[in-house]
Amino acid sequence: RYINNLLIEMHGKCGSVDRALEVFRSISRPNSFSWNILIAAYIQNNRLQEAERIFSRMPCKNVVSWNAMVTAYAHFGHMEQAAATFESMPEKDTTSYNAMLTALVESGYIARAEELFDKIPDRDPVSWSIMVAANAQAGYMLKALDLLESMPGQCVFAWNALLSGYTNHGKIEEAKKLFERMPQRDSVSWNTLMSAYAQLGRFHDAKSLFDRAPQRSLITWNIMINACAVSHRPHEARDVFDRMPRRD
RNA sequence: CCUUGUCU
Numbered sequence: 001r002y003i004n005n006l007l008i009e010m011h012g013k014c015g016s017v018d019r020a021l022e023v024f025r026s027i028s029r030p031n032s033f034s035w036n037i038l039i040a041a042y043i044q045n046n047r048l049q050e051a052e053r054i055f056s057r058m059p060c061k062n063v064v065s066w067n068a069m070v071t072a073y074a075h076f077g078h079m080e081q082a083a084a085t086f087e088s089m090p091e092k093d094t095t096s097y098n099a100m101l102t103a104l105v106e107s108g109y110i111a112r113a114e115e116l117f118d119k120i121p122d123r124d125p126v127s128w129s130i131m132v133a134a135n136a137q138a139g140y141m142l143k144a145l146d147l148l149e150s151m152p153g154q155c156v157f158a159w160n161a162l163l164s165g166y167t168n169h170g171k172i173e174e175a176k177k178l179f180e181r182m183p184q185r186d187s188v189s190w191n192t193l194m195s196a197y198a199q200l201g202r203f204h205d206a207k208s209l210f211d212r213a214p215q216r217s218l219i220t221w222n223i224m225i226n227a228c229a230v231s232h233r234p235h236e237a238r239d240v241f242d243r244m245p246r247r248d
Numbered sequence: 249c250c251u252u253g254u255c256u
Binding site for chain 1: 249250251252253255256
């Protein structure tokens with residue numbers, strides 16, 4: 001029953017693995033989703049050892065279970081364990097490769113990530129975005145741009161990754177130019193540039209983007225409030241706060 | 249109904 005699976009997930013996200021486990025045990029025949037959600041619950045609550053134990057006891061592991069463990073090892077800083085798990089996978093899909101790419105990038109192994117990227121049988125837009133983001137974060141802007149241009153199709157995530165590469169390296173004017181010539185923009189694009197202005201104390205630039213943004217997420221509002229705080233405008237911060245919709 | 253990428 002998938003209602004029970006949702007319950008396991010909910011308890012996991014609320015930080016109560018014990019309740020999640022309780023629900024899991026109450027299911028007469030847990031399917032692979034139930035197992036995977038339970039493992040994810042332990043991982044999200046920083047209980048890697050127990051997640052590992054459940055994984056090893058799982059009767060029919062599927063590719064999602066393996067992918068989750070690769071990602072978990074990476075997030076806990078166990079890169080070599082992630083690599084070993086990845087190597088021993090009975091089958092890999094593109095998400096497996098993408099998870100391993102991210103693991104390598106998180107640990108700073110950009111060259112190894114690049115090697116793996118070249119071996120992916122079916123690269124998807126996520127694979128490309130990971131590589132664009134990796135290079136942009138490392139400050140290899142030309143390489144990132146080159147990847148972006150050789151990527152088939154367009155992907156706003158990849159463009160946003162390049163944009164934040166510029167802002168994170170203090171290249172605000174480059175960022176602005178890129179923003180203006182991006183083939184598509186979403187609220188993350190607007191947020192990225194707005195946040196950069198805010199952090200530089202350029203309140204009016206941030207405000208003008210905020211006013212022109214086609215859609216505002218909760219993050220957009222928070223960035224604007226932060227822009228007010230940084231430039232010592234408590235009253236404007238309060239005004240922005242009061243204008244926030246109840247939920248988005 | 250579960251796993252991978254960009255903004256806080």
